[in-house]
Amino acid sequence: MDFPFMKEAISQLFSKSSCAMYPAVPSQAAPGYRGRIEYHPELCISCGMCERVCSGNAITRSVENLEDGRDKITLTFNLGSCTFCATCADFCTKHAIEFTGDYHMVATKEEDLLVSGSFIKAAPKKKAPAAAKTEGCQTPAGKESGVKPRDDGKPVNDPARCVYCTLCAKKCPAQALTVDRAAKTWTLDEDKCVSCGTCAQVCPKNCIIM
Amino acid sequence: MTIVIDALQYLGYVLIFPGFLFCFLAGMLLCGIDRKLVAKMQKRVGPPILQPFYDFFKLCGKETIIPAAAERNTFMLSPLVGLAALVVIQLFIPVFGFTAFSGIGDIIVILYLLLVPALAMILGGAASGSPYAGVGLSREMVTIISCELPLVLVLLAVAKTVGGAIGTGLCFSLSQIAEYQEVNGSLITKISMLPAAAAMLLLIPGETGSHPFDAAEAETEICEGLLAEYSGAPLGVFKLSHAVKMLSLTSLFVALFLGGLGTGILALDAVLLFLLCALITAASISFVHAFTARLKIEQIFKYYWTVVSLLAAVSLALAWYGL
Amino acid sequence: MFKRLIAERTGKSPWLFHINAGSCNGCDIELVSVLTPRYDAERLGFKLAGSPRHADIVVVTGPVTKQSLPRVLRAISQVPEPRCIVTMGSCPQSGNVFRGSYSIAGPLSKYVPVDVDVAGCAPKPEAIIDGLTLAAKILKEKRGRMN
Numbered sequence: 107m108d109f110p111f112m113k114e115a116i117s118q119l120f121s122k123s124s125c126a127m128y129p130a131v132p133s134q135a136a137p138g139y140r141g142r143i144e145y146h147p148e149l150c151i152s153c154g155m156c157e158r159v160c161s162g163n164a165i166t167r168s169v170e171n172l173e174d175g176r177d178k179i180t181l182t183f184n185l186g187s188c189t190f191c192a193t194c195a196d197f198c199t200k201h202a203i204e205f206t207g208d209y210h211m212v213a214t215k216e217e218d219l220l221v222s223g224s225f226i227k228a229a230p231k232k233k234a235p236a237a238a239k240t241e242g243c244q245t246p247a248g249k250e251s252g253v254k255p256r257d258d259g260k261p262v263n264d265p266a267r268c269v270y271c272t273l274c275a276k277k278c279p280a281q282a283l284t285v286d287r288a289a290k291t292w293t294l295d296e297d298k299c300v301s302c303g304t305c306a307q308v309c310p311k312n313c314i315i316m
Numbered sequence: 317m318t319i320v321i322d323a324l325q326y327l328g329y330v331l332i333f334p335g336f337l338f339c340f341l342a343g344m345l346l347c348g349i350d351r352k353l354v355a356k357m358q359k360r361v362g363p364p365i366l367q368p369f370y371d372f373f374k375l376c377g378k379e380t381i382i383p384a385a386a387e388r389n390t391f392m393l394s395p396l397v398g399l400a401a402l403v404v405i406q407l408f409i410p411v412f413g414f415t416a417f418s419g420i421g422d423i424i425v426i427l428y429l430l431l432v433p434a435l436a437m438i439l440g441g442a443a444s445g446s447p448y449a450g451v452g453l454s455r456e457m458v459t460i461i462s463c464e465l466p467l468v469l470v471l472l473a474v475a476k477t478v479g480g481a482i483g484t485g486l487c488f489s490l491s492q493i494a495e496y497q498e499v500n501g502s503l504i505t506k507i508s509m510l511p512a513a514a515a516m517l518l519l520i521p522g523e524t525g526s527h528p529f530d531a532a533e534a535e536t537e538i539c540e541g542l543l544a545e546y547s548g549a550p551l552g553v554f555k556l557s558h559a560v561k562m563l564s565l566t567s568l569f570v571a572l573f574l575g576g577l578g579t580g581i582l583a584l585d586a587v588l589l590f591l592l593c594a595l596i597t598a599a600s601i602s603f604v605h606a607f608t609a610r611l612k613i614e615q616i617f618k619y620y621w622t623v624v625s626l627l628a629a630v631s632l633a634l635a636w637y638g639l
Numbered sequence: 640m641f642k643r644l645i646a647e648r649t650g651k652s653p654w655l656f657h658i659n660a661g662s663c664n665g666c667d668i669e670l671v672s673v674l675t676p677r678y679d680a681e682r683l684g685f686k687l688a689g690s691p692r693h694a695d696i697v698v699v700t701g702p703v704t705k706q707s708l709p710r711v712l713r714a715i716s717q718v719p720e721p722r723c724i725v726t727m728g729s730c731p732q733s734g735n736v737f738r739g740s741y742s743i744a745g746p747l748s749k750y751v752p753v754d755v756d757v758a759g760c761a762p763k764p765e766a767i768i769d770g771l772t773l774a775a776k777i778l779k780e781k782r783g784r785m786n
Contacts, residue, residue: 360676360679361679362682363681371684373645373649374648374649374651377648378719378721379720381717381719448690534689535689536689539690540693545692546692547719
């Protein structure tokens with residue numbers, strides 16, 4: 107019979123334990139640990155991307171119509187349903203979701219595990235419906251395009267470089283983009299657009315300018 | 317009048333020292349020391365030494381569930397029977413010079429009484445009607461049988477050594493063994509007794525059902541076997557029995573091999589007995605527990621009937637030839 | 640006096656019983672790591688019991704699948720009073736990524752009153768110790784109410 111730890115058992119009797127003594131000695135989470143979510147409503151633009159990518163359905167967004175025509179938007183993160191995969195934080199173009207190193211997520215009531223924040227969104231500027239459809243451009247390839255970024259923070263497409271892959275339309279959380287491959291058109295619905303920048307981020311040709 | 321005083325004295329023996337109260341306090345403390353030492357050897361901090369007391373009092377405050385399939389009276393009474401038998405053993409074991417009850421054949425009585433706690437557990441487990449208890453029951457029986465042969469050999473070797481020296485053939489009286497050691501020094505100093513002492517040390521964890529030999533109460537595979545259906549106070553009494561059994565066996569070791577160290581003052585002797593018991597617990601139970609994994613039941617059987625029995629038999633043979 | 644002794648000690652020796660209700664094994668491993676030399680929950684009196692009859696705290700991991708639901712409820716009902724139910728990880732609290740699956744019967748709080756939720760996927764061992772000490776405190780309160 108072979109007892110590999112016999113000597114160690116005796117030597118341990120006279121040396122210090124390797125115990126972390128947790129509740130008495132506080133412990134820090136390792137850098138990069140994904141703990142309790144911190145939500146910054148002042149940065150959020152309510153694009154809804156986080157809600158779409160969440161695998162645990164932990165994020166709920168509620169919209170409350172205020173009397174002055176503006177919307178009060180509340181995002182609630184249920185930590186009791188979260189997998190802490192941080193996909194929402196990765197997809198958030200405005201960095202409004204942050205995973206902190208706080209791991210003390212112990213609750214006796216379910217409400218204690220909810221992280222929530224709300225902000226008031228300004229009403230969209232009403233424009234003539236005709237103006238919304240003017241973005242569709244069709245320029246022969248090779249020609250120098252003079253596309254300038256818009257001052258209201260909404261995306262502009264550079265038709266000289268665009269290959270009409272439709273990726274931006276697929277990724278748009280507000281369904282504000284319509285791209286027709288056959289007709290080679292790129293259309294933005296300004297009323298729907300929330301200026302999140304997801305289209306510019308996913309564009310393989312970097313032809314969307316914000 | 318003297319009858320009343322005698323009766324009171326015996327009542328004191330049974331209830332206070334070396335009976336129930338001493339068994340309760342010393343056994344629980346031994347159990348706590350054992351858990352602390354095991355934790356220490358495994359690089360842990362371990363529970364406080366008073367943890368077995370906390371466990372016991374907590375279990376007393378819990379609801380006691382009696383399963384519908386259980387035989388009510390046997391289920392509730394068997395823990396008490398086991399504990400009572402252990403307290404009686406403690407009465408027979410001399411504390412160096414002092415013996416509460418002594419007789420000509422008290423080793424034989426102890427041998428039988430040591431079976432009673434295990435039998436009580438088997439009865440209680442069988443009465444609980446749980447299939448896990450059924451598995452634990454058969455394993456507990458095999459463990460008893462495996463421990464019994466080497467234990468008898470060890471006791472025979474001691475009896476032969478002392479009996480040969482004082483000229484009675486075989487000496488089965490613990491008080492006579494204690495007296496012999498008072499005069500001639502501890503038995504462990506004899507070469508012929510060394511293998512027997514080693515065998516006894518190896519026997520203690522098996523008899524108490526401590527770690528490598530706890531196949532009968534394997535909590536990870538058969539839900540603590542015989543105790544699977546017990547809850548609340550009866551479970552607490554079983555845990556207490558386990559602690560007292562540790563005390564009984566270690567103090568039996570002291571009586572058999574380490575006698576003659578007494579000071580003559582009862583209180584000091586009791587403390588000395590407890591310290592020696594703690595030392596033996598540390599060596600035979602905690603140390604083995606710290607670095608071994610649970611053995612299979614047939615391995616336990618094989619181990620006790622070959623290695624340990626051989627050690628004891630060597631000792632018996634040496635004693636027979638008067639070495 | 641004996642009653643007070645019992646009431647005082649109940650919080651000091653909580654024994655755990657762990658039920659895996661369809662867990663992915665992440666939380667199970669973290670629970671075991673709480674008992675290792677690094678965290679050593681035994682120094683606070685915690686001990687893993689083998690049978691629900693011996694337990695004080697029931698730790699449930701996993702999203703409570705339809706197969707496991709009757710077994711979970713049966714095991715919990717076998718735990719003597721006072722008892723405390725702790726859900727570990729996100730799964731028993733909400734179903735987590737398994738929510739809406741055909742085989743999920745959870746969350747657990749639909750069937751039994753849950754005392755402590757430990758969130759995390761899987762929770763850090765320190766968070767588990769936090770949750771278990773809180774459960775032990777609740778256990779002591781429950782015992783106090785029984786007198």
